[in-house]
Amino acid sequence: MSADLPLPEPKSLHFIEEIVEADRVEGKHGGRVLTRFPPEPNGYLHIGHAKSICLNFGLAKAYGGATNLRFDDTNPAKEDVEYVDSIREDVRWLGFQWQSEHYASDYFPIFFDYAEYLIQQGKAYVCDLTEAEIREYRGNFHVPGRPSPTRERAHEENLDLFRRMKAGEFPDGARVLRAKIDMLSGNMNLRDPLMYRIRRDHHHRTGDAWCIYPMYDYAHGVSDALETITHSICTLEFEDHRPLYDWFLEQDVEGRFFQRPLPRQIEFARLNLTYTVLSKRRLLQLVQDGAVRGWDDPRMPTLCGLRRRGYTPESVRAFAERVGVAKRDMVADVGLLAFCIREDLEKRVPRRMAVLRPLKVVITNMTDAEAFEVELSNHPEDTTLGTRKLPFTRELFIEGDDFREEAPKKWFRLAPGAEVRLRGACLVTCREVVKDAAGNVVALRCEWDPASKGGNAPDGRKVKGTLHWVSAAHALKAEVRLYEPLFTREDPMAVAEGEDWKALLNPESLQILTEARVEPSLGAALPGERFQFERLGYFAVDPDSRPGAPVFNRTVGLKDSWSKIEAKQ
């Protein structure tokens, strides 16, 4: 062993890893680790789910275990196959493979059997109270609950009633099955929680086979136990459901239904992100209200939205890794997400030149015959990405933002009389500003230094500014979509009294530029392809693209220190 080998950095474990590690050392599950990702198919996955997915799959992988994908489809009213399909696609896109795919609805028969068992053990009963009465009998934080009049009904009668509930003898809402736990508990979840309700909804998988559906608290733990999940990870709001989770499983006193050791529920803080909302309900509202184009609108924090925007699965995983796992309510900075995608794209994506807001430049001292070809590297550091050739001609487009009639302090770009470098081509000096009748700058007349071909002058004079450009005759017109945060406030949910969170929508979250000009090669770009447009940012080809009529989404801009300098002036 060489002494100068770098010592392995002892990575500190987060609290869930510590639990898993302790179980492993103890040999609790025979060293087995099986987690699960259990979405309800009632919406599209978003970046918050990504944190959970990465946690569940990552943990299992780190300990040589596996993860199941389970659809928690116990409420047919809200669920749909559309969501099932998108969830499967998104988890796969993130880069994870589940060991097996399950549906809570596949367990309906077992749920029923176990419920009968609980009834027979005197642990569950059929309650005839109405929904309002149940609420009233349950009491509140300050008033203890009262027993339902049917709480002490004979087991045989409960069993009979429950079977008739299943058989469809009673109308929707007429009766429920309840767990008999503790109407005096300070934990409201333990005041005889509902296990089953009667509901004649068509289920996307079981159709009309059932008219009674199990509740989450009953179905979830039982599903975990049936799959022999070792660690059942969920978010903080389920913390006080844990006693219930354990209760349902522990009632299997004879071990007829579940293997032991039973799964353990562990709660962590869900992800929140600045400048966006992250709840399925709100996101659904944005879609339904037309505030965005759909679930995959590039402004959406959904995984399909991020994908369309140009985010890579690697960057989303890196983000999930960097935000950490703990029990403290947290709000991650979108800036960290932006950092993660830049970090990833920077090293792997080819560079191109594109002009978002074209400004015509005519090189007055150049003839058409003097036009030449420049060869540019596709990546400044990674030569394996190769080079490409671009035509340089006397009529060009540069970025409108790169010219100022009145140059501010520290302005390195173009201004009357100023000299800049056109990337890879030559040095040019602005000699004349052409304006239209309204006084708008419509073109610049410049002179080039033929000796500076390639970008450097033989006399060694320094030019600070380097601009991107495209040849006017060769450039391809393109549509470019720029995105800003959906909301104008860091926390859109922190609305004042009488204020509507949707009033906080950013009216400028989408800007469409239809006059952009891009390198000719970009005409062949395929949807999903990513590029860095030099000096502008990272862009991905949108599915709306057509051959010869590309559409680009700006995934994220480059860091812009000039805007900071200018802001300070």
Add this chain to the structure above:
RNA sequence: UGGGGAGUAGCCAAGUGGUAAGGCAGCAGGUUUUGAUCCUGCGUACCGAGGGUUCGAAUCCUUCCUCCCCAACCA
């Protein structure tokens, strides 16, 4: 007058009685034919507050404060 959680720099987050890791953001410099990348340096964090135990406390005890979740036949 209920139950369950959480409080470490602007945002995350290590730390588990021995004198406050790291990342993002920010600031300052260097390199640069992307004001990008890259490299270097920079934070007296009164560890929610007060008391206590201890030679020594972010870590233990205690009182208090603040924030979050729970009273769907949602998950």
